[in-house]
Amino acid sequence: MIEISAKEVPEIRARMADWARDPGLDGAGNWFRFFLGPHPPGASDSYVFDRVDDVAATIAGTLAVQLPASELFYVSSAMTELARHAASSLPDYRLHPEDLPSPVGFMVYAQPPVPGTASGPHDDVCIVSWGPGRGGVWVHTWAPTSMSPAQRGVVQIGRNLAKADHHDALQRARAAAARNLPTPSPDNKSATSEEAADLWGAHLLTTWLPNLERAQIPPSFCPPHGFEWCALTPMEFMEMEGWPDGVSDNQSSVAAESKIALQRTIVATWLLMGQTLVHSERVHAPRAARRRIESLDPAMGTAVRYIDLRRSRTEPSDHSTDDREKSGREYHHSWIVSGHWRNQYYPNRNENRPIWIDWHRAGPDDKPLIGGERVNVLRR
Incomplete structure (x- = not known):
């Protein structure tokens, strides 16, 4: 797990904002179109999106506006522990706009607030960004890019395909799908390592065929700022009885109970931040980081509110x-x-x-x- 300090938060936000506004193949627009698509499964069932909406473009465009304008927060380990504990008994509650610490925000936890809630190739969620959205407030969760041996192999294959001509990559994926090979599993082990590699490669190409048909592969494959987008959860200003599943890049791998636990922990953090038991102070990015941020966007702030528990x-x-x-x-x-x-x-x-x-x-x-x-x- 990557440990993030409060002074690193402004530069992380700046890199993510730069990615969100990048119109090229490595920017958020193409990343969301490739991995999420204009109409991901389940999105049309949400009150947030209509069937005619381009979900990927909407999310990318919203982040491009909100990330640069967000107020920055860093939640200490002690405060994270309290929020996690308090969330377990948080009563159902009508969320109000004034409950948010800021209308648009970017909050980094010193440690994952609810370990084990992130999906697929990600480590645990440790970043939460939010801003106004249809239905209330849109909350995005992010996790450091996982670099397990298996994930490194997948990323490398994706980067190699990104260097190839898009038409050629698409033809290779269609040929792999036509082979109709079984999904790799312990029950159908290959005789040799070469056959196993071929089976896995064909499986990945078949899996990515719908992605390749709608967009080119992002050259970095994973976002270049080092954090994976995990999900969008629209939180209504309504009675808090759990929220819609929202939109995720890997919905099937995240248990509903864990997602609700994470959502309640986020709300508990916001509520606690408005109480006297919490201490807040300003922290600034180091000089070298401020210069790098200025090169990306001179108007972007570099101050972080460090949120901790009072000692007494x-x-x-x-x-x-x-x-x-x-x-x-x-x-x-x-x-x-x-x-x-x-x-x-x-x-x-x-x-x-x-x-x-x-x-x-x-x-x-x-x-x-x-x-x-x-x-x-x-x-x-």
Whole structure:
């Protein structure tokens, strides 16, 4: 897994924005057309796209506008852990535009927020970008390009085909499909390594035939900025009972439960970022990186909001000593209250909004703690 620091975020965003605006074969437009297509399976069933929409072109065009304009955020490891934990008990909730930390954003987690949610050849999702879209807000997830031995072989084959004449590559794919060979599996092992390579090569060419018929192979095959687009999830400003599957480059390999867990973790992160238990400070890209960013787009910002937990923990006001005295109760022990969500009424919305109550010690400070003292170890 690639580790990303906060100071690297502006240059990563700049490279991704440059890719999104590139009209050439290695740009986002051709990448989405080759891998996703104008009408990917399932997209026409979403309320976001009509059957006449060119989904690939729409996604590429939206990213070209939103990535350069996005506000940058970096979520620390401690904050990521809290968001992951809080998401597991997040109640269904009506998402509001003001719940977003910014209308257009680019957020990098110090570690994957929900390990194991990325699809196909990707590592775990660690980047989330968002902005206005039809139906509410469009949330894109990204993962570092996987370079496992198997993936390296696939990428190399793709890059070699990209160097060939497109017509020739298309003819080779059609010839491979005409052979009607079985899909490689442990049940149909080839006698020799050469036969196995031939079977795998024919299988890949057959798989890519629809892609080759609609677009040329991107020369880099994987996006040149080093991160794979994993999915688009449209989040409505509505009751949060899970969201549509959205559009993914490999829908079948991602479990619905994992996707919902990731989506809820993203929403939990946004909600937590608006609370006092979170500390935010500005971090800037190094001078050399700022120069490289300026060469791509002089107007692009280089400041990142570093999101972390505050060091001090205070007992919530709804468990104050005054309240206990007013209740007339006498406690003979103190105890630990686990972290939990509590609905807070907001008059300007005329409805409740969940706020996170962090773990705290309740009861008289001079009384023994049930279960003994609690020890917390924070590993960085």
